[in-house]
Amino acid sequence: MSALRRVTVKVPATIANLGPGFDALGLAVRFYNVLTVERAERTEVTVTGAGADRLPRDGRNLVLRTAEEVAQKAGRALGPLRVTQRNAIPLRRGLGSSAAAIAGGTVAANALLGDPLPLGALLDLACGLEGHPDNVTPALVGGLVACTLDGGRVRWAKVDVRGTWRLVLAIPEVEVSTAEARRLLPQTVPFPDAVFNVGRAALLVAALTGDRPDLLGAATQDRLHQPYRRPLVPWLEAVMDAARGAGAYGVMLSGSGPTVAAFAPDGACGEAMQRALAGAGVACQIVVTEIDPEGARVVKEDNPVRV
Numbered sequence: 001m002s003a004l005r006r007v008t009v010k011v012p013a014t015i016a017n018l019g020p021g022f023d024a025l026g027l028a029v030r031f032y033n034v035l036t037v038e039r040a041e042r043t044e045v046t047v048t049g050a051g052a053d054r055l056p057r058d059g060r061n062l063v064l065r066t067a068e069e070v071a072q073k074a075g076r077a078l079g080p081l082r083v084t085q086r087n088a089i090p091l092r093r094g095l096g097s098s099a100a101a102i103a104g105g106t107v108a109a110n111a112l113l114g115d116p117l118p119l120g121a122l123l124d125l126a127c128g129l130e131g132h133p134d135n136v137t138p139a140l141v142g143g144l145v146a147c148t149l150d151g152g153r154v155r156w157a158k159v160d161v162r163g164t165w166r167l168v169l170a171i172p173e174v175e176v177s178t179a180e181a182r183r184l185l186p187q188t189v190p191f192p193d194a195v196f197n198v199g200r201a202a203l204l205v206a207a208l209t210g211d212r213p214d215l216l217g218a219a220t221q222d223r224l225h226q227p228y229r230r231p232l233v234p235w236l237e238a239v240m241d242a243a244r245g246a247g248a249y250g251v252m253l254s255g256s257g258p259t260v261a262a263f264a265p266d267g268a269c270g271e272a273m274q275r276a277l278a279g280a281g282v283a284c285q286i287v288v289t290e291i292d293p294e295g296a297r298v299v300k301e302d303n304p305v306r307v
């Protein structure tokens with residue numbers, strides 16, 4: 001088996017839930033972290049960009065922990081690693097920054113070992129670390145993904161999206177912890193709300209595969225998580241209204257927030273979203289992007305070694 005000394009992986013940000021698809025739908029977008037992992041004399045972590053001031057540099061680092069799990073699962077040893085993270089995906093904004101670290105870590109570690117684990121094993125491992133599948137699955141495989149946990153295994157399928165979609169992201173300069181945002185969710189929901197979401201999640205997949213922007217307004221509505229998370233994002237309705245008023249087809253909270261994501265024909269609604277957030281006293285960054293079709297990939301590998 002040919003293994004590597006050093007590997008560089010590019011991994012996309014992800015929009016989980018997409019409105020009605022709570023823990024079930026996710027989309028990778030062209031907005032990337034880049035990660036280099038190499039065999040070294042001693043463990044060393046360098047982070048630049050997002051999280052440089054706070055991501056752990058020791059064994060708690062998510063890339064290192066993930067690499068260790070991949071090696072264990074493969075029954076192999078990686079030894080000490082030098083990890084260099086160049087992060088664009090901001091932390092705790094609902095854009096899958098931890099999923100990116102996990103997805104990138106699995107692909108990098110697997111490549112260093114000569115790819116002993118198949119994709120399914122990487123996904124199960126990644127999902128075990130993340131807790132839910134809707135960020136790590138698209139981060140690993142790219143595109144639009146339908147996914148669920150079935151007896152501890154990730155069941156997933158990539159969905160062929162038709163049409164040209166821009167994703168406009170309003171990324172507030174405030175943070176939301178996913179754990180806290182999950183604590184706000186109820187144990188049970190009214191039956192009509194469950195029916196509301198099932199119909200819309202199905203419609204959303206049909207709209208994106210059938211190039212039907214006209215359906216997205218209804219298809220991105222949600223009653224399972226966004227209303228309960230409103231205390232953390234009190235300005236959500238105002239930003240969604242502003243985006244729709246400025247031409248967005250459909251708008252939703254990205255993951256557990258606070259980022260708001262819009263499907264749109266172009267970036268024009270970004271300014272309206274920014275104004276609405278500013279009206280609530282919240283500064284934000286606007287990113288206009290597209291679907292990333294590939295997911296985490298090796299972009300550079302060096303020095304094959306025989307193992």
Ligand code: HSE
Nearest residue numbers: 016023134178255256
């Ligand atoms: N589906 C998860 C949630 C995604 O909404 O809690 C977190 O980014």
